[in-house]
Amino acid sequence: MPVEFQELLESSVLASKIHPVDPMEIAFHRLQQEQPSESRNGRAYWELAREYPLTSDLLAMSRAWRAPDTDGHVVAAKGAPEAIFELCHLDDAERETLAAQFACMAGEGLRVLGVARAHSGTPGLPHHQREFEFAFLGLIGLEDPVRPGVPEAVRECHTAGIRVVMITGDSPLTARRIAEETGLDHVGGVVTGAELERMGEAERQRCVRGTNVFARVRPEQKLRLVEELKAAGHITAMTGDGVNDAPALKAAHIGIAMGKRGTDVAREAASLVLLDDDFTSIVAAVRMGRRIYDNLKRAMAYIVALHVPLAGVAFLPLLFGWPLVLFPVHIVFFEIVTDPACSIAFESEPEDPEIMARPPRDASQPTLSLRVAAVALLQGGAVLACVMAVLWMGMWRGAGEREVRALVFTTMIMANAGLILANRSWTHTLPSRRTQPNPAVWWITGGAMLLLALVHATPMLRDLFSFSPLTWTEIAICFVAANVSVVWFEGLKLLGIPTRMLGIGR
Numbered sequence: 001m002p003v004e005f006q007e008l009l010e011s012s013v014l015a016s017k018i019h020p021v022d023p024m025e026i027a028f029h030r031l032q033q034e035q036p037s038e039s040r041n042g043r044a045y046w047e048l049a050r051e052y053p054l055t056s057d058l059l060a061m062s063r064a065w066r067a068p069d070t071d072g073h074v075v076a077a078k079g080a081p082e083a084i085f086e087l088c089h090l091d092d093a094e095r096e097t098l099a100a101q102f103a104c105m106a107g108e109g110l111r112v113l114g115v116a117r118a119h120s121g122t123p124g125l126p127h128h129q130r131e132f133e134f135a136f137l138g139l140i141g142l143e144d145p146v147r148p149g150v151p152e153a154v155r156e157c158h159t160a161g162i163r164v165v166m167i168t169g170d171s172p173l174t175a176r177r178i179a180e181e182t183g184l185d186h187v188g189g190v191v192t193g194a195e196l197e198r199m200g201e202a203e204r205q206r207c208v209r210g211t212n213v214f215a216r217v218r219p220e221q222k223l224r225l226v227e228e229l230k231a232a233g234h235i236t237a238m239t240g241d242g243v244n245d246a247p248a249l250k251a252a253h254i255g256i257a258m259g260k261r262g263t264d265v266a267r268e269a270a271s272l273v274l275l276d277d278d279f280t281s282i283v284a285a286v287r288m289g290r291r292i293y294d295n296l297k298r299a300m301a302y303i304v305a306l307h308v309p310l311a312g313v314a315f316l317p318l319l320f321g322w323p324l325v326l327f328p329v330h331i332v333f334f335e336i337v338t339d340p341a342c343s344i345a346f347e348s349e350p351e352d353p354e355i356m357a358r359p360p361r362d363a364s365q366p367t368l369s370l371r372v373a374a375v376a377l378l379q380g381g382a383v384l385a386c387v388m389a390v391l392w393m394g395m396w397r398g399a400g401e402r403e404v405r406a407l408v409f410t411t412m413i414m415a416n417a418g419l420i421l422a423n424r425s426w427t428h429t430l431p432s433r434r435t436q437p438n439p440a441v442w443w444i445t446g447g448a449m450l451l452l453a454l455v456h457a458t459p460m461l462r463d464l465f466s467f468s469p470l471t472w473t474e475i476a477i478c479f480v481a482a483n484v485s486v487v488w489f490e491g492l493k494l495l496g497i498p499t500r501m502l503g504i505g506r
Contacts, residue, residue: 008137009035011117014076015063018048021261024111024142049073052129056218059083059169062129064120073125075118075132080171080216081139084114087129088136102139106173109181110141151183153283158185161359162286163234167214167222175215186213193217196224208232219244226251235363237282239274241266256282290358291351293367298423299346300368301376305419306338308380309387309412316388323401325391325408329465333455337413337448341420345444350436352427379422379489383415386485390478406456406467407478413452414482417445422486429493 013032016025052062060079067074077087081102085095105112118132126132157164164184168175172190179186188211196214199207208228217225222240226248229236238245238252241262246269249255257270258277267273274281314326390411394404420441421430455461456470470478 004138006035007117008115008140011076011115011137012078012113012140014065014074015061015078015115021263023144023261024113027142046074050125052077054079056220058086058130059216060087060114060129062087062118062132064125071123072119072121075120075129075134077116077118077129077132077134078113078140080169081112081114084116084134084136087132087134088116089134090136094136098136098139102171103173105139105141106171107177108141109174109177110143111170111174113140113142114138115140146178146181147278147280149278149280151181153280154183156283156356157286160286160356163212165212165214165225165229167217167225169217170215172215175213179213184212188212190215193221196221204228205232219247222248223251235360239279239282240270241277245269287351287356290355291349293361294351294355295346295349297367297372298349298426299342301372301379302346302419302423303338303342304368304373304376305379305383305423306334306416308377309384309415310334312384313387313391313408313412317391322391322395323404325405327466330409333409333413333451333465334416336451337416337444340440340444345420345438345440346423348440349424349438352425353436354427375426379419379486382488383412383419383485386415386481387411390481393477400468402466402468403470403474405465406462406470407474409465409467410452410456410470410475410478411481413448414479415485417448418482418486420445422489425493427493427496429490 009028009032012028016022016028020026020029046065046067048063049066050064052064054061058079060077060083062075062077064073064075066072077084081098085098090098102112102114115137116134117137118134120132154164166175166179166184168178170178172192176186176190178184179190188207190213191207191211193214193216196204196207196217205228208225209232214221214225219242222238222245226236226238230251230253235254236252237254237256238248239256239258240246240249241258243263243265245257246265249257249266249269254272255270256272256274257266259267259273259275260277262270262273262277272285310326310331317323317325387408391404391408394407399407424430424433424438424441455465456467456475462469
């Protein structure tokens with residue numbers, strides 16, 4: 001191994017944490033461990049004397065080490081190339097040559113660090129790392145390849161109306177290359193933290209609205225960008241892993257910390273912690289959140305729709321002086337079907353295929369909005385109308401009280417199953433949902449039909465429910481009435497009316 005490279009590698013390790021979590025520092029340690037043991041110069045016995053962290057005005061960190069039986073120190077520094085150039089007091093010609101090399105490496109998407117080294121022969125250490133006489137050792141380029149699923153996840157975000165913004169401490173050239181590889185929109189160019197500082201408030205607001213890539217950004221500038229995005233009316237989700245990211249994570253509507261390499265401070269400040277540190281997990285969480293919200297909304301609409309005929313059948317016979325139809329046992333039967341439908345069937349419903357092709361919803365919109373309530377009331381009203389038609393038909397035919405009760409209750413249970421099936425989706429008809437099966441729906445609706453059949457077939461249960469036996473013709477009438485009460489909604493789906501009425505889809 002060339003001596004120059006050996007010294008460069010050793011200094012990069014000396015400037016890193018002893019037990020690193022940062023992937024770049026882990027790479028330095030791993031490469032060092034692959035070298036022959038005699039090339040490590042007994043560094044395992046060195047003692048860390050002091051650490052000089054990154055500051056807002058100098059993006060470089062140094063660590064001073066004391067070797068055994070010596071009073072002096074070896075100081076290793078790494079950081080942004082321009083910061084290392086400054087520490088080494090390079091002249092203009094040297095800076096120009098190295099800057100060209102740096103630009104070439106960064107243009108290839110590499111994360112480039114400068115490394116320097118200094119020696120101090122005194123036992124005391126200065127207050128600031130600028131006071132050392134550093135010697136420039138070289139530039140190190142690290143490749144952090146974009147994960148295979150990230151470009152597709154970024155495209156999915158764009159389709160879903162989610163704006164993706166890159167805020168990084170890397171150089172503008174590296175940030176631009178990563179934006180190109182991931183498909184991130186960077187038509188607005190790359191804005192650096194220094195450029196943000198020179199902008200006035202109005203110009204900065206315009207920049208935040210039109211720029212998606214920010215480079216060489218300091219922690220306090222990340223916080224300011226989050227606040228600017230929130231002030232512009234965006235719901236912001238911020239990712240980070242370091243201690244310095246904590247203020248921005250806390251300020252964002254949703255702070256997302258890295259679980260593997262994130263610090264404890266970042267994880268405490270965040271709302272969510274990723275277990276795999278993968279951007280695709282965030283997109284998957286958005287998709288899951290939209291599915292849960294849709295299912296919750298449909299379950300609430302189903303509950304409202306179901307209780308319209310339930311209340312109507314309980315109240316209208318009293319109003320018109322007809323026999324009482326529903327007893328407590330009938331309400332219990334309803335609950336046996338309704339509760340698992342809400343807690344299991346709708347919860348297990350797969351997402352609509354175009355769920356990530358919709359724009360984000362208004363955060364101020366209630367889950368049970370007026371439009372959703374109107375659709376639910378229309379569904380419930382249609383069921384009530386068909387059930388009351390069956391009740392009137394039974395009364396008109398001169399059927400007895402027990403027979404009328406059996407007709408009405410059978411129609412209501414069948415219509416209840418129809419409501420569950422119709423509300424699986426508000427954009428796709430039931431036949432088109434065959435490609436996305438939900439076994440829980442069929443177990444619950446099938447179980448309800450089986451229980452209803454047992455009630456009709458068992459004399460003891462018929463007496464408990466105060467029913468009279470029904471003929472096959474009467475059961476067919478109940479089936480037709482139940483289907484009519486919900487099939488109209490399937491017809492509206494074909495015309496796309498619920499989509500426009502409820503404001504879902506594009």
